Amino acid sequence: MKVCKKCGTLYNEKEGPCPKCYTEDLLISGEAAKHEIDTDMTPEEAEKARKKSWIQILIGMPLFIGFIYIIFLLIRLMK
């Protein structure tokens, strides 16, 4: 029998690595793989995201200009 240096679990050296750490490692790598799938966008999704950002710019820019214009008008009115 051997004591795991990471978690202190007693395990049989001959049967392989610490079963507790081994399953934890599997879970972590599984989570990492899942996350990779989530962040890895398909070309279609990337195109959609790009279009969405363009729409945001097209809507946001006139709003921003309008906002500056309103402030400019207010400053003029205050004088």
Ligand SMILES: [Zn+2]
């Ligand atoms: Zn362990």
